Amino acid sequence: MGASRTVGGLPRTYGLQRHFSRDRGNGPTPQITRARVRRVLRYFRPYRWQWATIIATIAVTAGLSQVNPLLTRHLIDDAMLGEDKRLLVQLASAMVGVAVVLGLLGVVQHTLAAKAGQSMIHDVRSELYQHLQRMSLRFYTSSRSGEIVSRINNDVNAVQGVATGTVTQIANNLCMVVATSAALLYLSPALTLVAVAIVPFFYIPSKIVGRISQRLATLTMEAQASMQSFMHERLHVGGVLLTKICGRGPDDAGIFGERSRRLVDLHVRSTIVGRWLFMVLSIFAVLGPALVYWYGGLQVIEGLLTAGTVIAVAALMTNLYRPLLQLATVYVDIQASLGVFERIFEYLDMLPEVRDREDATPLPTTGGEIRFSGVNFAYPSPMLMASDRDGREETEEAADGFEPEREAFSLQDVSFRIAPGEQVALVGPSGAGKTTITYLVPRFYDPDEGTITLDGHDLRDLRQDDLRQHIGMVTQETFLFHASVIENLRYAKPDATEEEIVAATRAANIHDFIAELPEGYDTVVGERGFRLSGGEKQRLSIARALLKDPAILVLDEATSSLDSTSEHLIQEALETLLRGRTAIIIAHRLSTVLGADKILVMEKGRLVQVGSHEGLVEEDGLYSQLFTRQFGRVLDLT
Known part of the structure; x- marks a missing residue:
């Protein structure tokens, strides 16, 4: 493993490549591990008392659910066969009363679960949104906005089913299995053994199908995100205009149709897999009662059991097999949901490339002195995975071994000083590095080499929020x-x-x-x-x-969209408002260039000339050529 790459003493994080460089659906299947479960349970802790109340309600409900089958035994053996009409009315009324209580408990349980579950979803969504706000600019230039929105909406909503349904279902099924097993043992230990003999057969097909289901769930979420991103781009106003101008409507409709058909295919495959599993488990669910009636019937014929006991056991088996069947499918659902959790945690595990040091210096005020010293910078290219991390979290330690490619340097050995209150114009052809300089000043990126300081403080030593509080940008x-x-x-x-x-x-x-x-x-x-x-x-x-x-103002072609009249009025206002304020202006207009205290001339990422307008015009350099080409005609007209 190679050493971690650092920039100015801070580790450069390449964890983004796990998301952008490969199809997660083709990667290893995430397993249900203790670490993953603990991470999910962290969202339950703030609402532990609500969940404790919910589980207590579930336990009471499970116990009461055994009452009616037990009453059935007495209703048949004592009331019907004993011809006791009074007892028959009492037992029938009791069964109705139990049903009413169970219904009320169900309303209470689902109300509490909905409130706690929705609060958890709010926490997950808020944490994800706040984390994405802290991500570096590179994250947003490397991903599509539709993909980001999909993770916040679709993926978090998919987790909602686990939080509000699956958890309560697991608790309900476990309590039901325990309560039903106790009732069965009370009625007949022998018939209980017959009933549970086929239980292991519920889990063998579940484990096999679970792996398939989980992979299909992950592929489905990715297909949904892909289609949503495509729609977001093509149905945006700019996208629609470009589509119409280029006449690509039918082609885009075909691409959309292909993605939609892939999503349909994945949904159909998921449904088919689920139905095959349900069919197999349903066969075993019917086989159990059949064995009980056969063996129990023999016991009744020999006088060892009553008919009411056999019927009660058969009725209780529904309370046993149904939760067992659901527990088996819940395991599949949890496995499938892991793919969703992994997509959410994948974003949460990403570390911003530009982040504050632990001992970052506050900056309540600033004089506005900016200095670049030997700055080299290249925009990172899309990165490839150097190895398969098998779903491990990406931290600075886990970043070892990645070798990201880099684009050609956008800035090379750039050094200059901007004095407090000085107005500096950046001039140069397209792609010279002017905008890159304005991105480095508010620390949207860190330089690969060299330093950038504000009032003598290395930008990497300052709090980002404090730094940007003093910068305005157009x-x-x-x-x-x-x-x-x-x-x-x-x-x-x-x-x-x-x-x-x-x-x-x-x-x-x-x-x-x-x-x-x-x-x-x-x-x-x-x-x-x-x-x-x-x-x-x-x-x-x-x-x-x-x-x-702000103390520092960055104008990136700020007057490029203004007509001559508006630009003149803006220029007059800026001359007053920029006085005493440090300003960096990417200039394409003559008035802006003439009013600058200093002009920095950029070419192919290098600072090739520095000086005033008059001095640079006299030099036989790039500025003189640009000035003559762009502004000479204007001067001739005047």
């Missing part, structure tokens, strides 16, 4: 939640006053537009809300960043 792709305008703005500062919001929107030249919307600041925007143009979305994003009032 990215190339503006994202708005499906919520009102004011809710989207307050996402950056939940306690923002209306005056602060209006000031930010005025500075971003978007207030007047918002005021003319049907419901003003309460107008719902986002994917299914009021349609905004690219420029309008960009200005809302700028207003949101300004509302946060």
Whole structure:
């Protein structure tokens, strides 16, 4: 085993590859182990008193369920054969009373189980969501959003059947087996031995079918996730537009049909396997009573047993075989559910590649000095499994032996300093590494080599939340939640006053537009809300960043979607608002370049020039070529 790869003293976690690199359905079948059971039981502990009450109710129910078969013995032997009409009425009434009590206990049991079970599902879903929020940006660039949503929805909902149904079913069946066995021994030990003689035959087919059922369950969940991801992409607004433009509707329908047919095939195979198991077990369930009637009938003929006793034993056998049959199938269900638990735990076991040290330094305030020193960085490529981990959890120790491939370096030996309050423009052709620099400043990724500091603190020594609290960012792709305008703005500062919001929107030249919307600041925007143009979305994003009032502002082509008039107004506002604030601006407009204190020129991941606009234009370098190519025509017109 090789040594763990580290970045700045922190282990780089490659546990993601277990999910992204192979079909889990073709891997080894997860077994029911003590460690896995303990992990699942951890979600039961907060509700242990509710479950104790549920189990107590189940135990009382199991005991009362034996009363009516025992009353049947006396009803036949004493009331009917003894021709005692009064006793007959009393016994019949008692049987009705027992049925009523059992019904009420069932309502109480299922109510308590539903509340406790749903609370557990809430805990699992919340833990998974909070864990995914802590995952590094690479996790989201390596996975499809439909797959992530599928795990939170479909997989957790599949566990719900185990939490609210299977657990109570196991407890009920175990209590029923114990209570029924006691009643059978009380009536006739000999007939009890006959009844339990075929019990081992219930479990042999269950064990065989269980392995098949579990693998089919895992494949089914993966097929559902795949189909959901496909639908999420193709039925998204952008996906629909691309499909129509390219005329690929029939082709996509064919792909969807193939995935749907695979899901149908898996469901049918699961159903067939389950029915074969049920058929085999049902045959053994009928064979037991037949043996009891045969042997018991001989005992009645010889006068060793009464007819009521044989009938009572036969009735109790239903109470014995039914829970035994269900226990056998429950074992299969638990095995199948392990595949679902494994998918959930697989996400929970993933460690974010970028995470805080245990002794991370808080950063309540910052001056805004940023320094890159010999920074090399390459985006990780999709990784391949170096070995089969047989379902073991991925930790930093378990990451040994993985050899992930890396893309070509996006940044190579980049070094520069941004003084507090300095406005720096990043210039260069597409793919030069400009956006990568803006991703490293808020520590979405860690550099492979070199250091990045803020006010002299290595970013890896700072708390991520504190670091990002001081950074505002406007990215190339503006994202708005499906919520009102004011809710989207307050996402950056939940306690923002209306005056602060209006000031930010005025500075971003978007207030007047918002005021003319049907419901003003309460107008719902986002994917299914009021349609905004690219420029309008960009200005809302700028207003949101300004509302946060960060010490460091990152503008990634922030004015790329604005018309000339709007850009001019935004530029005037930014000149005032950026004063005294550290700013990193990816610039494609002349006004932005001219207003920068410093310009960093990037080419193929290297920093090739640094200086002011006037100085770089005079040099015979890349900036002069870019300036002439992009801005020369504008200067000629002026």
